[in-house]
Amino acid sequence: DIQMTQSPSTLSASVGDRVTITCRASQSISQWLAWYQQKPGKAPKLLIYKASSLESGVPPRFSGSGSGTEFTLTISSLQPDDFTTYYCQQYYSFWTFGQGTKVEIK
Amino acid sequence: EVQLVESGGGLIQPGGSLRLSCAASGFTFSTYSMNWVRQAPGKGLEWISYISSNSITTYYANSVKGRFTISRDNAKNSLYLQMNSLRDEDTAVYYCARDTSSLIQHWGQGTLVIVSS
Numbered sequence: 001d002i003q004m005t006q007s008p009s010t011l012s013a014s015v016g017d018r019v020t021i022t023c024r025a026s027q028s029i030s031q032w033l034a035w036y037q038q039k040p041g042k043a044p045k046l047l048i049y050k051a052s053s054l055e056s057g058v059p060p061r062f063s064g065s066g067s068g069t070e071f072t073l074t075i076s077s078l079q080p081d082d083f084t085t086y087y088c089q090q091y092y093s094f095w096t097f098g099q100g101t102k103v104e105i106k
Numbered sequence: 107e108v109q110l111v112e113s114g115g116g117l118i119q120p121g122g123s124l125r126l127s128c129a130a131s132g133f134t135f136s137t138y139s140m141n142w143v144r145q146a147p148g149k150g151l152e153w154i155s156y157i158s159s160n161s162i163t164t165y166y167a168n169s170v171k172g173r174f175t176i177s178r179d180n181a182k183n184s185l186y187l188q189m190n191s192l193r194d195e196d197t198a199v200y201y202c203a204r205d206t207s208s209l210i211q212h213w214g215q216g217t218l219v220i221v222s223s
Contacts, residue, residue, distance in 0.1 A: 034209060036151075043201055043213035044151065055211075087151055091208040094165060095141070095153035 002026050002090050006098035012106040017078045021101045023071045023088035032092035035064055035073045038100075039084045047086075048073065078103070108132045108212045110202050115217030122192050122221075128185040128202030128214055136180035139205035142187050143213075144198035152198075155187065156205065170196075192221045 003026040013019050023033065031051040036044035046055045048064035051071055061076040075082055083105055088098040114126040128140070142155045155176040156165040164176055175188040185202050199216040 032208070038151075043215055045213075046209075046211055049209050049211075089151075089210070091210070094167075095143075095156075095208075095210065097151040097153070100150045 002029060002093055002096050004088055004090055004096050004098040006086075006088055006101050008101060009099065010102045010104060012104050013078055014106045015078055015080060019075050019078060019103060021073045021086055021088075021103075023066075023073070023098050025069045025071075025090055025092075028068045029090045029092035031067050032090055033064075033066070033071050034089045034091060035062075036087045036089065037082075037084060038087065044087060075103075108204060110204065110212060110214030112200060112202050112214045112217035115200065115219045117220045117222065118192055119223050120193060120221055123188070123190045124192065124219060126187040126189065126200055126202075126217060126219070128187075130183045130185065130202075130204070133204070135178075135183040139208075140176075140178060140185045141203045141205055141210055142174075142176060142185075143201045143203055143210070144196075145201070145216075146195070146198045149198075153210075157185070189219070192219075194221050197221045 005024045007022050033051045035048040038044040047058050047062050052064045063074050085100050085102045087100050109131045111129045118124050139158050143153050154167045154170050157176045173191045177186045199218050201216045202214045203210045204212040
């Protein structure tokens with residue numbers, strides 16, 4: 001099974017900050033990686049797919065990069081609505097999620 | 107607009123059975139693979155099952171294999187999850203999710219299953 005490891009688990013930041021979340025796969029998954037945003041009590045929302053493709057309707061301050069085993073999600077300028085939890089997920093072989101990164105207000 | 111609406115959750119005793127349903131609308135259900143993903147309270151997301159558009163192929167996570175069965179009725183635009191031999195650790199919100207070339211793109215709002223005596 002492919003394991004996904006996200007870091008950090010929690011990130012403290014301020015509005016306007018540039019933040020980066022990292023996701024590492026236990027083996028190469030090429031570019032078959034997605035990023036989701038989840039707000040409390042809500043379903044996850046797809047932000048990025050195929051490592052760097054922006055889902056329709058998602059603000060361009062979100063971007064993804066990476067391939068193989070190391071990936072990043074970057075929010076270029078944090079907005080108040082962005083303080084929530086983010087998950088990476090591989091879909092190269094079945095489906096595995098990272099443990100999540102909570103972005104909180106500093 | 108893609109809509110996925112889960113139902114069937116509730117409180118069930120350990121060892122019991124429950125059947126979840128997911129009603130799909132806004133797209134041609136019969137042409138998409140579907141998944142179930144769950145999230146225990148305060149925890150992360152766990153994929154648990156997949157079914158192909160024609161029901162020929164199914165996959166399960168090891169944590170539910172042999173206890174849960176995924177199925178669908180394309181005529182009724184519906185996805186199901188039959189859950190048997192339920193355990194405390196199956197307590198979670200269960201989401202149905204649409205699959206597009208293995209990408210889980212759309213999610214329902216979830217239904218809560220609580221396994222407790």
